[in-house]
Amino acid sequence: MAINPKPNRSIGEVLQSLPRQWLYTILLIVSTVPLFIQVLIPNKPEDSSIDFYQNLMKIPDGSVVLLSSDWTNSTRGESRGEFDAIVKILMRKHIKFVVYSIADPQAPQVARDEMNYLNGLQIQAHLPTYQPWTDWVNGGYFPNGDGTANAMSISLRKAFGGKKDIAPNGQLEDIFLSPVLANVQTIQDVKALIDVTASATATTYVQKLGQKMMLLFAVTGVMGPEALPYYSSGQVSGVTIGIKGVYDLETMMQDGVNLPDATGKVAVSSNHVVGSIGNFPGMSNLGQGSQYYPALNASLAVFILAIVVGNIGMFMVKKEKSRTQ
Amino acid sequence: MNYDLLKLAAGSLSTVGLYTILYRENKFYRYCEHIYIGIAVGYSMVAIWTETLHDLWWVRMTGTSGTPTTPGTNGVWAWMLLLPIGLLGYTVFSRKYNWMSRVPIGMIIGFSAGQTIQLWFNQYGPQIVDSMRPVLPTTNAFFVPDISKLSPADAVKVQSMVYGSQAINNLLFVITIVAVLCYFLFSFEMKSKALRGATTIGRWLLMVGFGAIFGSTVAMRFTLVIDRMYFVFIEFLKQGILHR
Numbered sequence: 217m218a219i220n221p222k223p224n225r226s227i228g229e230v231l232q233s234l235p236r237q238w239l240y241t242i243l244l245i246v247s248t249v250p251l252f253i254q255v256l257i258p259n260k261p262e263d264s265s266i267d268f269y270q271n272l273m274k275i276p277d278g279s280v281v282l283l284s285s286d287w288t289n290s291t292r293g294e295s296r297g298e299f300d301a302i303v304k305i306l307m308r309k310h311i312k313f314v315v316y317s318i319a320d321p322q323a324p325q326v327a328r329d330e331m332n333y334l335n336g337l338q339i340q341a342h343l344p345t346y347q348p349w350t351d352w353v354n355g356g357y358f359p360n361g362d363g364t365a366n367a368m369s370i371s372l373r374k375a376f377g378g379k380k381d382i383a384p385n386g387q388l389e390d391i392f393l394s395p396v397l398a399n400v401q402t403i404q405d406v407k408a409l410i411d412v413t414a415s416a417t418a419t420t421y422v423q424k425l426g427q428k429m430m431l432l433f434a435v436t437g438v439m440g441p442e443a444l445p446y447y448s449s450g451q452v453s454g455v456t457i458g459i460k461g462v463y464d465l466e467t468m469m470q471d472g473v474n475l476p477d478a479t480g481k482v483a484v485s486s487n488h489v490v491g492s493i494g495n496f497p498g499m500s501n502l503g504q505g506s507q508y509y510p511a512l513n514a515s516l517a518v519f520i521l522a523i524v525v526g527n528i529g530m531f532m533v534k535k536e537k538s539r540t541q
Numbered sequence: 542m543n544y545d546l547l548k549l550a551a552g553s554l555s556t557v558g559l560y561t562i563l564y565r566e567n568k569f570y571r572y573c574e575h576i577y578i579g580i581a582v583g584y585s586m587v588a589i590w591t592e593t594l595h596d597l598w599w600v601r602m603t604g605t606s607g608t609p610t611t612p613g614t615n616g617v618w619a620w621m622l623l624l625p626i627g628l629l630g631y632t633v634f635s636r637k638y639n640w641m642s643r644v645p646i647g648m649i650i651g652f653s654a655g656q657t658i659q660l661w662f663n664q665y666g667p668q669i670v671d672s673m674r675p676v677l678p679t680t681n682a683f684f685v686p687d688i689s690k691l692s693p694a695d696a697v698k699v700q701s702m703v704y705g706s707q708a709i710n711n712l713l714f715v716i717t718i719v720a721v722l723c724y725f726l727f728s729f730e731m732k733s734k735a736l737r738g739a740t741t742i743g744r745w746l747l748m749v750g751f752g753a754i755f756g757s758t759v760a761m762r763f764t765l766v767i768d769r770m771y772f773v774f775i776e777f778l779k780q781g782i783l784h785r
Contacts, residue, residue: 240563247763248770293768294761321588322581357592366656378596387608423660426667437761441754449671458757459764474689487687490696508767515763 228532250511265464268454284411285327286319291414297462297504298434312396316355365424462505469501549777674711
């Protein structure tokens with residue numbers, strides 16, 4: 217653990233071989249301390265996030281959407297915030313949804329737990345809860361993502377046929393008997409497919425359903441570079457990426473886009489949005505994005521510093537070698 | 542004992558256990574890792590039955606007796622045929638009978654191959670069309686005007702123009718595509734200086750792209766660490782223990 221155990225080592229060599237345990241300790245401290253300090257970092261949402269929010273807000277109140285929840289606790293750091301922000305918007309616009317997964321058998325239970333958590337927040341805020349079966353229904357897990365998406369494009373009723381969820385009478389009933397899907401016959405009756413994903417399901421949906429309905433993706437930082445070309449080419453109507461994407465959504469839920477406040481000041485402006493997009497004033501819009509974003513910035517600063525220190529060390533060693541030769 | 546607190550404590554202990562690998566390989570880490578894998582596999586097996594096979598295969602095969610709100614359904618025996626076909630996949634473990642495992646694999650490959658051409662075009666077709674971008678401006682103005690205060694009709698007019706800044710962006714985009722495609726030309730020897738130059742630019746641009754992807758990946762991994770710290774320090778210690 218000693219930083220300079222050998223007296224004959226040059227500064228350059230020491231800078232290149234800092235003990236990793238020290239670096240990990242510093243990183244853990246830096247990523248933890250900001251969590252205790254509530255700081256709001258100024259934010260300018262990305263265009264892809266603005267389009268995601270804009271298209272979500274354009275969906276008429278009372279419509280039905282599909283929510284493909286393809287994440288589990290392994291990517292909770294990013295996907296949970298995305299799921300929470302999206303479901304909050306759906307709740308506030310009274311949009312009914314079917315939650316299901318084509319990526320992981322654990323995902324439907326994770327989504328159920330998260331819905332319980334979000335309903336708990338509704339109760340705390342003295343707002344009506346989003347009732348299972350009436351306002352949203354769980355379609356469960358589909359093991360063959362490609363086949364399921366293909367079946368959905370041909371017949372949603374056949375693709376989801378036989379899937380059951382718990383009805384208010386406590387019995388397992390066909391999900392098409394629920395108020396959510398009662399009037400849905402084909403995929404065209406569904407206004408959008410929102411995929412909260414940590415895997416390659418985005419590509420599956422682009423291939424199978426991209427021509428038939430509006431797709432909105434909430435992906436992890438790893439999947440972001442893969443999803444952005446779909447947004448750039450117009451195959452996807454909006455993409456929100458990682459914790460920055462979560463913070464973007466929360467910022468827009470708080471301030472809208474091109475929306476002046478009481479003093480006439482516009483907090484979030486975008487020159488490619490015609491008019492303005494509304495917000496949700498007086499509601500608890502901030503969540504995981506605003507909580508984690510300062511810690512992420514601090515961690516990345518440490519990471520960049522470590523790279524700079526390592527490179528300085530490398531140049532010093534190189535210079536020293538060239539001098540001695 | 543508060544069940545929720547017990548759950549949080551178990552989660553926090555496992556998190557700490559898994560992070561002890563950062564110090565060095567140890568038995569506590571191995572213990573937590575094996576528990577994690579065991580739970581994940583066990584849970585997935587049960588979930589595949591409850592979330593999928595029960596509704597989509599078993600109920601369709603055996604039928605249902607009906608409820609006051611839903612009429613019963615007859616079972617369809619043909620669903621039974623799927624079981625032996627699926628089980629053939631496990632013959633891969635036998636040297637004598639492993640040829641049988643090719644039957645389900647062949648069916649899956651056959652279904653996929655039939656769709657591939659259409660799917661490939663659905664995925665890449667719009668991207669190929671999008672890569673044909675105008676590199677010459679259609680107006681003298683350099684920057685795209687702010688359309689937030691324009692009427693929808695005027696906004697459409699603005700969006701149909703190519704401004705100077707957009708033309709530069711488009712040119713960079715086209716140069717990148719051409720240079721990267723040149724880098725992947727392996728069919729003949731690169732004798733032309735121009736082609737070699739384009740290949741070098743393509744390699745550099747690929748490196749820039751990989752750097753951006755790596756940066757995004759690193760940011761994600763940090764977020765996962767932050768989330769674990771939030772779980773241990775805020776959800777377990779602060780909200781679970783201190784604010785009970």
